[in-house]
Amino acid sequence: MTRHKLELIGLRKEYDDGNVVAVDGIDLAVESGETIALLGPSGCGKSTTLNMIVGLEEPTGGDIHIDGKSVVGRPPGKRNIGLVFQDYAVFTHMTVAKNLSFGLEVSGLPRSEINRRVGEAAELLGLTDLLQEKATRLGGSQLQRVAIGRTLVTKPAILLLDEPLSNLEAEARQAMRNELRRLQNEIGLTIVYVTHDQTEALSLANRIAVMSAGKIRQFDASGTVYNEPAHTFVASFLGSPAMNLVRGELRRDGQALAFKSGALTVPLPARFDAMAPADQAPVTLGIRPENLRIGQPGDSGLISTVSVVEPRGPEAALTVEAANTDFAVVVPSAARPEPGEEVSLQFPEDSLVLFSGETDRNLALPHNVEEAA
Template structure:
C-alpha cells in the first residue's frame, strides 16, 4: 500500500483554554493526485484544518504527515504546501509576470530559472498573453488564476484552496471550476479544496469529507456520498434539496418489511434483511430524485401538491402524503399545479435506513448485494 500524500492523525485544535474544539480529533488520508473537498457549514472547522496543514495554526494534538513525514514542527515556508486564499492576495501594483515570479525571487532563484518556471505556469493557466499587463486591470477569474499560478510556480507538493470561488459571479465561477478541473488533470496535483458549496465540491472533487462541529462525519467518493450517507447529518446536509428523513418504525408484512410513520407506509425491497433493527425505531431516507409522479391510472401513494418551485429544467415539488411532507425533484415539463391530487411511486431500492438510536446508516442485505 502506497503512503498517502497527506495524512491527518487525531488532529485537534482547541481555543479558549481548551473549552472549544474547533477541530476535534480528525483522521484523514489523501492520495497523490487526488482532489478532496472539505465540505461543511460555516464554523465546522474546515478552514482551521487547512491552516494547520499549511502551518498557520499549531495543532493542540495529533499529527500532520506529508509523504509519510511529520511536518508539525516544520515552519510553514518549508512544508512545500501552497495555499490560495479566498481574496486572491494578488499584488495589484505589480504586473502578472512579477506576481508569478514573486515566490521564486524571495527564495533567491536565478533569473533564468524564474523565467522558465513563470513561462510554464503561465502557459498552463492561459496567462501567457497577460504577463506584461498590470494585475489591477484583471477580472475576478483572471486574478484567481494569477493567485493559483503564483503558488504553482513554487511546485508545491499539495495545493490548498480556501473558498477560492466565493467572490466570483455565477458565470465566472462556472468557468473557473472548469479551469480548476482541467488544471488538476493536466498537472496531476494533489488538491485540498475547502468550500461550503456542494455544487463546487461535487463538480471538482474526487472525494468529499463532510465536516460538522469540528469532526469529519463521512469521507466518500463524490459519486456516492449523496446516495449512501453514513449518518443523519450527512443525509440532511447533502443534496439540493437534501434527502427526505422520516422517523418511524418497521413492521413485517407479506414476508418482508414496511416502514410506517402515521398513515405513511412504504415497503422495503422483498428479501431485505435488517437484523435487530426490525424491533427498534428507525429513520428512513428518501432521495427527492427517487420520488416519481405516477401517470394517470397507475397505482401508488396518494398525495397532494403543496408547492412547485421551478429551477430550470427541474422542479422541486413539495407534497403531502399520509400526513407527511416530502420533496420530489421532477422534470419541469411534467410539473404539476399546486393543490392538485397526484399519485406517487418511491423506488424501494433507493431507500436508506438509519438507526433511531445512533442516527447511523443501517446495513441491509439488499443494499450490500448492490
Template sequence: MTPKLSLRQLSKVYPGSEVAAVDRIDLDVQPGETLALLGSSGCGKSTTLNMIVGLEQPSSGDIQIDGQSIVATPAGKRNVGLVFQDYAVFTSMSVRQNLAFGLSVKGRPKAEIARAVAETAELLGMRDKLDARAQDLGGSELQRVAIGRTLVTRPSLLLLDEPLSNLETAARLAMRRELRRLQKEIGLTIVYVTHDQIEALSLADRIAVMSAGKIRQVEAATRIMDNPAHVFVASFLGDPPMTLIRGKVGGGVFRADGFALPLGDIPEGIVTLGLRPQALRLVAPGEGALTGRLSQVEPRGAEAALTLDCAGKAIRLLVPAQTRPVPGETCGLSIPEGALVAFDGDTNLRLPGAPHVAEAAR
C-alpha cells in the first residue's frame, strides 16, 4: 500500500543557524492512520508540520503525498488541512460563515457550499449553532469550528498542531472524544502534533517521538511506553518515566559512582540502565537487589510515586497508595525479570536482550 504521506531525509536549517531544526527524518503515514508527532518544545515537530503544509521550504529531502512529491507545489494547492492551537476562527462571523469561508474563497457554487457546510455542521454536532456568532462560543466549540473549516474543504491529509493546548481540562477531554469520533467516521489521515503524551497515547495509532530535530522512535501507541528504543524516549514517556543511570558494566556488575548492581545478559562497556517504575517492588530492608532510604512520597489517588535513594541514585517507583511507607524509612528494592532495559552508552539505542539482576536469577 502506498503511504498517504512520506517524508524522505527531510531537513530544515534556518539561515544563520548551525543546528538543524529538522534533521534528515524519514516517516511514512498510512491512509486512514492517526500519527502523533510527540516531543517537547523546540524539538522540530511544528517545523515538520509547516514543511508538510507548505509554510516552510525544506532545506533538503522530499515530501510525498500518495507517492507524488509536493515540495514544489504551492501551499494552497497541496490539499492539506492545518488546524492551529489558537483556533484561527473569525470571531466577527457566524459559525456558518466560518465554515463556508474556505469554499467561498475557492469560488465554489453556493449550493455546493451550503451542502458542505450542512454536512460538516452535522458531523461536528453544531447544526443548532450555525447562526451563532463565533465570539459567543466556548473554547471547545471554537476548536470544533476551526476543525470544521478545514474538514469542509475535504483535505487529503489533516494536520493538527497542538489543537487542544488552550482548552481547560474538561473541554480537552471532550475534544479528545470528538477527535476520535471524527477520525473513525471520516477515516481521514491525521498527523497530530503535541507535547502531551496522554493526548498522543489516547488519540494516535502510532507515535513518532522527536528530540533535537530527529525522530527517535516510531511505534504503536500501545507498545511504545513498554518498548523504548532510545534513551530519550525512555526519559520522556511515562509518569514517572524510567529511572536512567549511566555507568559501566564489567565482570558482570553494573557500577556508577558507588552504585553497584550484578547483572546478567548484558555486554561489558558503557551503558545506560533503565528501571521501570511500574515493575519495581518494595521489600523488607536487606531483601531484594538494593537497599535505600525513602526520600519522597507523592500520593496520586490510588497510587503513590516514591523516590528511593540507593547509593546516591534516585530511583522512582509506583506502589498502591494504601501500602505506601513514610519518608525516611529504609526499604529493600526488588527488581523482577523485565524491570530493566539497557541502552548503548555511545549511540543511546536500546541493546538487544533483557538484562536482569544476576542474583535474582540464581
C-alpha cells in the first residue's frame, strides 16, 4: 500500500449539535511533493477542513493521516504542519528575525541551529536585509514572506496556505505567485492551497479539489477539472464566464439522440448513446463559452441574436440568445459581432458535456470522488 503524505478519510465536521454540517464526509489523498488546491466559494467548508488538518478544530467524524499516521487529537504544534494564514498573523510586536525564530525557540533548538535556519529562510525569501526591522513596518507582500518564512523554518511535512494571495495588490500577487512556484520547485514541499480564486488554483496546483456545501465535487488534475467537470457545480464554478448549463431532457428518436429544452433542440453525438439514460430523462447540457461557435445567419446552427458584447482585449464575451435561452460565448476580438446582430450558433459535438438532471453528475464519468467513497 502506498503511503500518502496527507489523507483525509470520511472527514466530517458538524456544528450546533449536527444542525450545521460544515464538512460532509470528505476523502482526499495528497501525494508527497504534490501541490493541490482546495477550491470553492466561501462557506463551502474549505477553511474548516484546513483548520481540522492543522488541529485548530477537532473533527466530528473521520480521520486525518499524515505520513500514514492519524493525527486527530494531537495539538496543532505537534503535527509537523505549517500554515500560512490569510491575514499573515505575523507577530507585529516582534522583529522579523524574532518572528522567524519563534517556532524554533518554542521547540527548544540550540541557538546556532536556529540562527542557521533563520538565515537560510531569510535568504530564500529575500528577507535578509529586513531581519532587524519591526514587523509593523512591513508591507503586505513582505508580511506574506515573513509568514511563509516563519512556517518554513520549522521544516513542516506539509505546507498549508489559506488564501495566500487574496490580500495582495494585483502586481504583488503575480510576483508572489511566481515566487511560490519557485519555492515549490526549489524545496519540493507538499503544499495544500485553500482558495476561492480559480486562476490561482489553476496556475499553481497539480490537482484541484473543488468543494461546495461541505463536499468534494471533483478531485482531478487542473486540466481535467476544467475540461471534464464531474458535477454541474464544478462546471459553473470554473471558467469566466462559467460553462453554459441548460436544463432540459433527453430525446431518443429512433437512432437519433437529441437534447431538448423548450424551443431549443441540440442534436447529440452517438458517444452519449451508451451512457445516456432513457427517453425523456432530465439532463443538463453543458458547453464552455469558448467552445461555442458563431457563424453567418445562413450557416448551419441555431438562429440567434447577440444581446450583449463585452470586449476584453484579445477576446470578447458575448451573450447570445437562441430559442429563448441565453448563452455566454467567447470569441476572438477580430470576429466580434455587433449587439443586435443575427448570427448562427453552433454546438461542436466534441465539446458537449451531459449531466444527469437528478444527481447533477457528469454522465460520462461514472466514477467520481463521492460515489467512490
